[in-house]
Amino acid sequence: MEKVSAKLTDEEYEKSMSTTLSTRMAAVKMSPTTALFGKVEELRRKGEDIVSLNVGEPDFPTPDNIKEAGIRAINENFTKYTTGNGIAPLREAIIEKMKKDNGVTYEMNEVAVTVGAKQALFGALCAVAGEGDEVIIPIPCYVSYPDMVALAGAKPVLVKRKDDFSLDLEAIESAINEHTKAVIICTPDNPTGKVYGEDELKGLSDLAISRDIFVISDEIYEKIIYGENRHKSISAFEGMKDRTIVVNGFSKTYSMTGWRLGYVCGRADVIGAAVKVQSQTTTTPPSISQYAAVEALCGPQDSVELMRSEFEKRRDFVQEKLRGIPGVICHEIQGAFYAFFDIRAFLGKEYEGYGIIDDDTRLCEYLLEKYGVAMMPGSAYFAPGFVRISFASSMEVLKKALSRIESGLKAHKC
Ligand SMILES: Cc1ncc(COP(=O)(O)O)c(C=O)c1O
CATH class of the missing domain: 3.40.640.10 (Type I PLP-dependent aspartate aminotransferase-like (Major domain))
Structure with a gap:
């Protein structure tokens, strides 16, 4: 099919394409979880070993x-x-x-x-x-x-x-x-x-x-x-x-x-x-x-309790590990499958190759790129200075992730 634009000069073509998005769209952003998902996929394609704690869905199959x-x-x-x-x-x-x-x-x-x-x-x-x-x-x-x-x-x-x-x-x-x-x-x-x-x-x-x-x-x-x-x-x-x-x-x-x-x-x-x-x-x-x-x-509800009790074991583990990192503040996780912890004590410090890191988004980038652990910055939830991790992953994955988080956070220079 012949392009209409073929008959237009560049300037005329630009003008013909000046229709804009609705003003409502200016107030709407892409979900930050989706954006991070893309970045994790890209790093994995390059062969990086990434532990992903950013996704908010249960890791169990749907009950039979x-x-x-x-x-x-x-x-x-x-x-x-x-x-x-x-x-x-x-x-x-x-x-x-x-x-x-x-x-x-x-x-x-x-x-x-x-x-x-x-x-x-x-x-x-x-x-x-x-x-x-x-x-x-x-x-x-x-x-x-x-x-x-x-x-x-x-x-x-x-x-x-x-x-x-x-x-x-x-x-x-x-x-x-x-x-x-x-x-x-x-x-x-x-x-x-x-x-x-x-x-x-x-x-x-x-x-x-x-x-x-x-x-x-x-x-x-x-x-x-x-x-x-x-x-x-x-x-x-x-x-x-x-x-x-x-x-x-x-x-x-x-x-x-x-x-x-x-x-x-x-x-x-x-x-x-x-x-x-x-x-x-x-x-x-x-x-x-x-x-x-x-x-x-x-139908029977036993799978609901099985999943809940597995989440509770992971909650106990994640909460204890996070509270064991000096400087991290983690309130009691009462429900859902996320830990939302305060990392403000780790901001304003220098990290090798990253200079001084001043905010949660940059800290998450550093932990992803250098320690291979994907987490959501609190800013995405209007809470700068915090980080969210999902513990809807196996205990094995969580152990690896928590040890990476601890090493990454402790690696600052001053
Ligand atoms: C608080 C909250 N509400 C709603 C949803 C959307 O759930 P659904 O998959 O049923 O659309 C989510 C999914 O992450 C959520 O965390």
Whole structure:
């Protein structure tokens, strides 16, 4: 096919291509996790031995009973579009689960199945926030929240959490104004591993009620929780069911990241709007995955506990090792599978071949290039001076990684 540009001078061609991206895109960045993934792949292609602690997905296979349900769905030809909000048996199973785990009863039109928890979050945000609206995000936070808010057309308002990563309710209250539509929380939390206690959740629910805003509660790590810590959904407090948009999914609890399935529960009009967004973008969640997910929720749950207890052993190991490195501060990891530790004591120091390293991003680059360990800089989560590692890797890999981190951190000159 002849190129139209063939008849144009360079200058005319440049002009003809001056159409620009939308202004909304200027407020959205590529996920830093994806960017680091590319760099790790490049180093591996060059033959480098890289230990990768940057990826946020369980290393276990999807449990067999769930895989078999997926295979059955294919063989029985459940391979077509489904209803936009998900198949009825799955929404019924979600309702049962929410009743049992959270103590909250939903109707069928208050639940929608989505393409991963990410689509649930995006649909929920589009449903409640747009041009001129603000959404409060306590930081450190999951990398995607601010960009999703911006994609929805609203303004993300970042509010620092306390030093122990609990919610700073006073700071949240002062950030609320007439434009505020919602606060997003995540418990158990990515990246900090914090599980919010009942008191702070009650405090936030009082605030949401008195200031008339929504809470978007990302509970995707609810089953990956350690020691005495217990998950409490903010939706269970009095007056909060209709004010909370609960986001959850199958990726973490059932090691189903690639099946792309999540769900969202809340007020019927909010869920209806989130489904509209889904219907105009991805049409429906994947049919095969939905049949597999019915088995995930209704079948035996022993694999969930097996994975959780394995994560707990790794948590104990990683936490102890990090705390054993003088200068590293690592708070108790209460849930999820990340350690988020303070490395400020290692900044402003000289490292061979790197000069003085002043920030967490450069420190992570140094540890990747020189010690072959890939970690996420805290800046990606709006917490400079911190580093996040995922312990969704075997004990063998973690032992190697921790010893590399320790050597790399200790190798400064002064
Ligand atoms: C806090 C949090 N929410 C949502 C997601 C997205 O999950 P899904 O794979 O279900 O889209 C992730 C994935 O890393 C996450 O960490």
